Amino acid sequence: MIRQISDRAGPDCISLGLGEPDLPTPEVIRQAAIRVINEERNGYTLQAGLPALRELVAADYPHMSLSPDQILITAGSQEGLYLALMTLVGPGDEVLMPNPGFVAYPTIVSMAGGSSAFYNLQARDDFSFDLADFKRRITPQTKVVICTSPSNPTGRAFNTEDLRGMAQAVADSGSNACIISDEIYRELYYTDERPASISEFYPRSIVISGLSKSMSMTGWRLGWICGDTEIIDSALVLHGYVTTAASTISQKAALAAWTPDAETARQHHRSIFHKRRDHLLAALRDEAGLRAVTPDGAFYTMVDVSSFGSSMEVAEGMLAAGVVTVPGGAFGSESEGFLRVSFCAAEARLSEGVARMKQALRACEKTK
Amino acid sequence: MIRQISDRAGPDCISLGLGEPDLPTPEVIRQAAIRVINEERNGYTLQAGLPALRELVAADYPHMSLSPDQILITAGSQEGLYLALMTLVGPGDEVLMPNPGFVAYPTIVSMAGGSSAFYNLQARDDFSFDLADFKRRITPQTKVVICTSPSNPTGRAFNTEDLRGMAQAVADSGSNACIISDEIYRELYYTDERPASISEFYPRSIVISGLSKSMSMTGWRLGWICGDTEIIDSALVLHGYVTTAASTISQKAALAAWTPDAETARQHHRSIFHKRRDHLLAALRDEAGLRAVTPDGAFYTMVDVSSFGSSMEVAEGMLAAGVVTVPGGAFGSESEGFLRVSFCAAEARLSEGVARMKQALRACEKTK
Numbered sequence: 264m265i266r267q268i269s270d271r272a273g274p275d276c277i278s279l280g281l282g283e284p285d286l287p288t289p290e291v292i293r294q295a296a297i298r299v300i301n302e303e304r305n306g307y308t309l310q311a312g313l314p315a316l317r318e319l320v321a322a323d324y325p326h327m328s329l330s331p332d333q334i335l336i337t338a339g340s341q342e343g344l345y346l347a348l349m350t351l352v353g354p355g356d357e358v359l360m361p362n363p364g365f366v367a368y369p370t371i372v373s374m375a376g377g378s379s380a381f382y383n384l385q386a387r388d389d390f391s392f393d394l395a396d397f398k399r400r401i402t403p404q405t406k407v408v409i410c411t412s413p414s415n416p417t418g419r420a421f422n423t424e425d426l427r428g429m430a431q432a433v434a435d436s437g438s439n440a441c442i443i444s445d446e447i448y449r450e451l452y453y454t455d456e457r458p459a460s461i462s463e464f465y466p467r468s469i470v471i472s473g474l475s476k477s478m479s480m481t482g483w484r485l486g487w488i489c490g491d492t493e494i495i496d497s498a499l500v501l502h503g504y505v506t507t508a509a510s511t512i513s514q515k516a517a518l519a520a521w522t523p524d525a526e527t528a529r530q531h532h533r534s535i536f537h538k539r540r541d542h543l544l545a546a547l548r549d550e551a552g553l554r555a556v557t558p559d560g561a562f563y564t565m566v567d568v569s570s571f572g573s574s575m576e577v578a579e580g581m582l583a584a585g586v587v588t589v590p591g592g593a594f595g596s597e598s599e600g601f602l603r604v605s606f607c608a609a610e611a612r613l614s615e616g617v618a619r620m621k622q623a624l625r626a627c628e629k630t631k
Numbered sequence: 632m633i634r635q636i637s638d639r640a641g642p643d644c645i646s647l648g649l650g651e652p653d654l655p656t657p658e659v660i661r662q663a664a665i666r667v668i669n670e671e672r673n674g675y676t677l678q679a680g681l682p683a684l685r686e687l688v689a690a691d692y693p694h695m696s697l698s699p700d701q702i703l704i705t706a707g708s709q710e711g712l713y714l715a716l717m718t719l720v721g722p723g724d725e726v727l728m729p730n731p732g733f734v735a736y737p738t739i740v741s742m743a744g745g746s747s748a749f750y751n752l753q754a755r756d757d758f759s760f761d762l763a764d765f766k767r768r769i770t771p772q773t774k775v776v777i778c779t780s781p782s783n784p785t786g787r788a789f790n791t792e793d794l795r796g797m798a799q800a801v802a803d804s805g806s807n808a809c810i811i812s813d814e815i816y817r818e819l820y821y822t823d824e825r826p827a828s829i830s831e832f833y834p835r836s837i838v839i840s841g842l843s844k845s846m847s848m849t850g851w852r853l854g855w856i857c858g859d860t861e862i863i864d865s866a867l868v869l870h871g872y873v874t875t876a877a878s879t880i881s882q883k884a885a886l887a888a889w890t891p892d893a894e895t896a897r898q899h900h901r902s903i904f905h906k907r908r909d910h911l912l913a914a915l916r917d918e919a920g921l922r923a924v925t926p927d928g929a930f931y932t933m934v935d936v937s938s939f940g941s942s943m944e945v946a947e948g949m950l951a952a953g954v955v956t957v958p959g960g961a962f963g964s965e966s967e968g969f970l971r972v973s974f975c976a977a978e979a980r981l982s983e984g985v986a987r988m989k990q991a992l993r994a995c996e997k998t999k
Contacts, residue, residue: 283674283675284674285672287672288668288673293668293669296664296668296880297665297668297669300661300664300665300668301661301665304653304655305656305851306651306652306653306847307849307850308850338706338852338874338878339874339875341872341873341874341875342873342874345872345873345874370872371872374869374872481674481675482673482674482675482676482876482878482879482880483673483879483880484706484852484874484875484876484877484878501742504709504713504735504738504739504742505709505710505713505873505874506706506707506709506710506713506852506873506874507707507709507852508850508852510850510851510852510878510880510881511850511851512850512851512880512881513878513880
């Protein structure tokens with residue numbers, strides 16, 4: 264459904280559809296890669312990944328007291344998600360996931376032979392977590408719960424109260440479910456503090472993350488999963504058959520992501536996206552008169568276009584007007600009537616994108 | 632079983648166990664990678680891979696008349712193998728594969744819910760293909776046949792007569808089976824001409840290959856699968872959920888693997904391995920009095936140690952003497968009594984390795 268729109272985008276289109284930072288990979292990472300390409304042999308690493316990299320990742324989750332053996336370096340967080348779900352979910356198992364949520368979750372669950380159930384992030388409440396709804400959805404049969412914070416597609420983050428509530432509800436459910444915490448957007452936040460992780464409140468958590476979004480490293484394919492030893496050990500066996508190991512050059516370059524220079528770059532990228540977010544929200548409101556969700560993190564907002572037609576119809580109209588967005592219906596029933604609009608573009612492009620959106624909506628109104 | 636030995640190897644061990652070239656990645660590839668890291672944005676490529684790279688790969692198989700859409704770039708040939716088997720094999724399906732053969736084949740088939748059957752590469756005939764045996768093993772129920780040439784673990788290649796015979800036998804079987812041709816070692820050959828591919832003789836072939844072995848790029852994770860449009864389309868969908876895409880930097884660097892400089896490097900690597908092969912075979916025969924298979928390609932030979940004990944016992948003895956080999960039993964019943972010995976080491980190291988092997992065999996004899 265996402266591709267139905269973006270694959271037909273012409274060269275003059277403004278793409279507000281992508282989930283990929285447009286900023287360059289920080290210099291410190293690139294220079295590290297160049298150095299190892301020049302100076303080192305770059306054969307296979309251990310299948311689990313470079314020990315030095317696993318130690319750096321482990322230190323990012325002090326509350327989990329991870330040994331390096333509890334970290335598995337993957338070819339991007341996508342592989343981490345695939346391994347985690349294939350390891351945890353078997354035929355007939357139920358996975359409880361957010362609606363709206365990342366499109367890959369239910370597909371991989373279905374590949375594993377499991378079934379998907381959904382808890383609502385309420386559209387009427389700007390896609391906030393609804394604990395009462397979550398409690399109704401979790402059952403003793405739930406095998407895995409997926410928690411994505413900040414969220415793709417909404418950009419909303421769970422606050423500490425949400426996370427405590429979710430953790431307690433899972434603990435009370437009698438399910439002994441494992442929580443997969445998809446934290447790929449966690450370093451891109453616009454709140455005062457970095458959003459908390461469910462792993463701080465629920466011990467049976469498997470964290471999925473990587474450097475794609477926060478270090479502009481999508482093409483480098485570098486992610487990780489961490490958590491319970493037994494689960495990571497099983498995922499490691501599958502990983503060996505799926506990809507053997509992540510790229511050695513990407514792994515060695517990733518070591519530089521924990522340096523002060525990388526931290527400066529991370530903060531710089533965050534501030535750029537923060538400004539773009541505010542610019543886009545203001546343009547949507549003031550120029551196009553549209554209601555949009557204020558994201559806590561990631562680089563997406565959800566724009567309410569329910570009065571103009573289905574999200575697919577409106578996204579088609581936007582495409583005709585030269586701007587790519589993603590129909591909210593792709594992410595679940597709760598986000599039908601919305602468009603996911605990303606701010607991975609400079610402010611002038613965002614302004615032009617909103618102008619085209621406005622034009623498209625006028626055309627939608629005429630057709631009605 | 633491979634790891635039972637190699638994971639216990641001390642720092643002073645000579646490793647003749649690895650399946651990884653020790654030669655550096657050619658300069659032309661490394662400089663291409665450095666250039667794109669310096670000069671270009673390296674976000675996601677299309678999930679199928681860079682169009683320019685797929686065009687280069689397609690041209691390598693002129694007899695298959697491939698369009699770029701029939702090529703899928705993967706995170707190493709391991710991912711290609713995983714995608715091909717998961718796409719082609721369903722619950723209850725039978726896959727016919729070589730004995731001895733690469734250890735990952737039966738495991739992935741089992742993950743896909745299929746069952747493994749085996750055709751023999753006869754140990755008594757230096758692991759040559761035995762068409763009569765193959766004809767007995769293929770049935771109308773065979774869904775997939777795996778053909779590995781040159782072979783891991785034996786280094787033997789199928790000759791043209793073998794390939795014609797296999798193709799005809801599959802066509803005659805009434806199975807309509809697909810043949811997966813694992814050609815990851817095809818550019819490393821010591822015969823006058825490059826070994827032929829089963830895809831030249833059987834249209835329903837899926838070719839798996841990559842640059843890991845011929846370009847010393849194991850750590851770059853760059854491979855491909857190609858063949859029938861419908862199968863590649865299905866594999867592409869799975870690929871999107873498994874890894875999204877291969878490393879962009881590895882893909883862009885791979886474009887240089889079709890330049891004249893890369894061809895020079897490929898020939899140079901091949902001639903180094905050819906000399907090492909001859910050196911190792913002579914040392915095994917003249918110094919240790921051992922019978923070893925003369926490989927047509929790859930960088931392995933199979934050494935007959937059946938008079939000294941089980942392959943596991945002998946490999947344990949070798950490890951105690953400071954040399955890592957792989958027990959043949961790991962690859963199937965037909966190679967029990969053999970060790971796989973690789974020549975990914977300089978000639979002096981190979982000589983020292985053989986000296987230690989000789990010492991270990993003396994100890995084995997004493998124990999008996």
